[in-house]
Amino acid sequence: MSRPTKEARKVSIMTQALHLFSREGFYATTMPLIARGIGMSVGNLYNYFPSKESLAKELILYIAELLGDEIRAINESPLSTRDKIDAIVAMYFRIAQEQPQTIEYFLRVYLSNREVFRNGCEGMLCVSPFVTELMIFFEEGVRAQELRNQDFFSAFGLFMGYLGGMVFLQGENILPHGLDEYRASISENIYHALKTH
Template sequence: MKTLIKEPLTRNAKNTFNMIIESAIDLFYKNGYHGTTVNNITQDAGIAAGTFYLYFPSKLSLYKHILIMFSHNIRKTIAANVSEKTSRYEKEREGIKSFIMLAKENPQMYNIIWESLYIDRALFKDYYESFANRYIRGLDQSVSNKEIREIDTEVVSYILMGITNFIGLKVVLNLGKNNDDIDHIVDVVMDLIKHGLFT
């Protein structure tokens, strides 16, 4: 793969580089990848069309760069918050809550990551498989600790990612009602995970 970006060298260039990224995040979110032209991005960033290609070899490479940024960001944020908790229950609660808060604060992130399924399927698969693998490792450890019951942790990791993602979707797109009280939503999730659904 060709290099994704050409690093800006000077202070001014770094600034231009960042403005391109910020405009792109905003426009990809609002109008989607295909609904956003390179000229839209450069106009929004207040630069000439050609300047774009000083830093990114193509529109796709910019998209990939943004995806990788988000991916790092999510992992770092969640890992930092989760590591402060000790019990598996608290770790799980914190992981779910961190993700939903992140999604709520950066709705762009959410949309852009999912869209990768329609831009570069391999990228999407990679993203979720590596996310799942980290999850599985944590769950396996908790099974050893006897904090979690003996259960297929691979399937469980997709179950938990599914819950978190759809709750995030609900909050970000404001599906249904009551999307402001994140703590209540997380409580419901934890209640179900702890006690099950049935009487």
């Protein structure tokens, strides 16, 4: 049986770290815990990532690119702005369901432990692939006169805060229904919030 490649090992570390970080938090997740989870020695972990922080930073970059790619695909589709909102909400919830660690990591590790990302991820540096695409979405909606022209961050906060909030509530088992059943009303709310009168 051939040994897994170096790249495969790196992926398995990142997968395990994503899992633990998102569930237990950055500080409660220890390097020995990550190592044990994939049957690797602690020392060897450091052959792949020079520090716990660097591991966390690679993860957020990976996630931002993943989300950025998803939104880009939607931006490039021929949908109306109204339907793009639908598509973004659906995409976000689909990821939250299929690979919940991804969104949880974003919410509970990246947004919460800013000191960890201070060096190397200043401002939106590590999430720019994703923010950029949302900005494009918004500006195209404005140009198409489907959305009101307002400060981007007012729209951005609405989008991300709202979606993040819903996923958070679901993660806490607070929602009486599944995420999917909220999709329509959330899209509608966002659309009404942003659309031209």
